[in-house]
Amino acid sequence: MAGLLATLMRPDHEDDPDRALVIQAANILQVGEFQFLQLAYSEWFGHDMPAGDVDGHFQSFIIKGWTPAWAIRHAQRIIDWDGRGLLDTRNPDFHRFDNLHYSPIPRGVRRFVLAVMCLVLVLGGGLMVGHLAAHKGTSILPPYFDERDLEQTARDEP
Numbered sequence: 001m002a003g004l005l006a007t008l009m010r011p012d013h014e015d016d017p018d019r020a021l022v023i024q025a026a027n028i029l030q031v032g033e034f035q036f037l038q039l040a041y042s043e044w045f046g047h048d049m050p051a052g053d054v055d056g057h058f059q060s061f062i063i064k065g066w067t068p069a070w071a072i073r074h075a076q077r078i079i080d081w082d083g084r085g086l087l088d089t090r091n092p093d094f095h096r097f098d099n100l101h102y103s104p105i106p107r108g109v110r111r112f113v114l115a116v117m118c119l120v121l122v123l124g125g126g127l128m129v130g131h132l133a134a135h136k137g138t139s140i141l142p143p144y145f146d147e148r149d150l151e152q153t154a155r156d157e158p
Helices: 002-009 017-029 033-045 051-063 069-084 108-133 147-156
Strands: none
Touching: 017 033, 017 069, 033 051, 033 069
């Protein structure tokens, strides 16, 4: 009960130094603690955490307070990189388990402008072909009436 009261009074305080290290590294990367554990596991073992181990690691860290050595080592590395200015927290590799993380597409504005220009060329080209296909068209936009159609309707009206 005392631990709960202390946490409510100071939510950023952690008694276990290893766990505090992991929390600090997770805060630097702006990911959740469990996402940090997944990143550390992947970094240490060279593959993602197996689905069967996820619950066990979650319960061990969050509920029992046990911090694996590979998570501590990864946290120390992240804190060290951050201290030396070598860490890019926007790197998508750090956020691959975070579904809500948004990383802008590089050169997105340039791609958008290029796509709009292509669309304008295709639509404009289509309109020009339609205008040229009608003999002596009256308008560049549909409906494509030519002067003969208008003359004929003028003669047919009383």
